[in-house]
Amino acid sequence: MMMPLQESVMEEASLNPYFHSLDLTIRQNRHRQDALIEVLHKAQEQFGYLEKDVLTYIARELKLPLSRVYGVATFYHLFSVQPKCKHTCSICLGTACYTKGGQALLDILTKELHLKAGGRSADGKVFVRVERCIGNCGVAPAAIYDGKVSKQQTSEQVLATVKGWLEEQ
Ligand code: FES
Numbered sequence: 001m002m003m004p005l006q007e008s009v010m011e012e013a014s015l016n017p018y019f020h021s022l023d024l025t026i027r028q029n030r031h032r033q034d035a036l037i038e039v040l041h042k043a044q045e046q047f048g049y050l051e052k053d054v055l056t057y058i059a060r061e062l063k064l065p066l067s068r069v070y071g072v073a074t075f076y077h078l079f080s081v082q083p084k085c086k087h088t089c090s091i092c093l094g095t096a097c098y099t100k101g102g103q104a105l106l107d108i109l110t111k112e113l114h115l116k117a118g119g120r121s122a123d124g125k126v127f128v129r130v131e132r133c134i135g136n137c138g139v140a141p142a143a144i145y146d147g148k149v150s151k152q153q154t155s156e157q158v159l160a161t162v163k164g165w166l167e168e169q
Pocket residue numbers: 092093094095096097098132133134135136137138140142
C-alpha cells in the first residue's frame with residue numbers, strides 16, 4: 001500500500017542524515033517562517049537541489065503552505081527544483097552498507113576526483129549524494145548510478161563509473 005506523501009517524507013527524514021542537518025537549521029531558527037530563505041539555502045546545500053519531498057518537509061516544519069515554499073524556491077535563480085547534473089551517483093551509507101565498506105566508496109571519489117557528498121563535479125556533470133538505506137541491504141555495499149542500484153560495489157567500480165561519466169563528451 002502506498003504511504004501518504006507526508007508520512008513517507010517524515011519516514012525519509014528520520015532515516016536521511018541530510019534531513020538531520022536541515023532539521024538542525026530549522027531548529028536553530030526556531031521554526032520561524034521568515035527563515036525560509038536560509039532553510040532553503042541549507043536544503044540546497046545538502047541535497048543539491050530542492051526536490052518536492054524536501055519542499056514538503058520544509059513547508060510542514062515551518063507551517064507554511066507548500067505553494068508558498070515552492071513559489072519562493074522557483075522565484076530565486078539561486079535555487080533549483082530540478083537536478084542540474086547529467087549524472088547522479090548515490091552511495092548508500094545505511095548500517096549494512098557502511099559496515100561492508102560503503103564509506104570507502106565515497107572516500108575514493110573525494111580522494112581521486114575531489115567529489116564530496118552533496119557536491120557536484122566542477123563541470124556540473126556529476127552529482128554525488130549519500131543515501132541512508134535504500135532497502136537493498138542484501139547487496140551491500142550498494143551504489144545507485146542514475147537511479148539504478150548496483151550491488152556489492154568496490155571502490156574501483158565506483159571510481160571507474162564516475163570517471164567514465166566525467167570523460168564523456
Ligand atoms: S544499508 Fe544500504 S541498502 Fe540497506
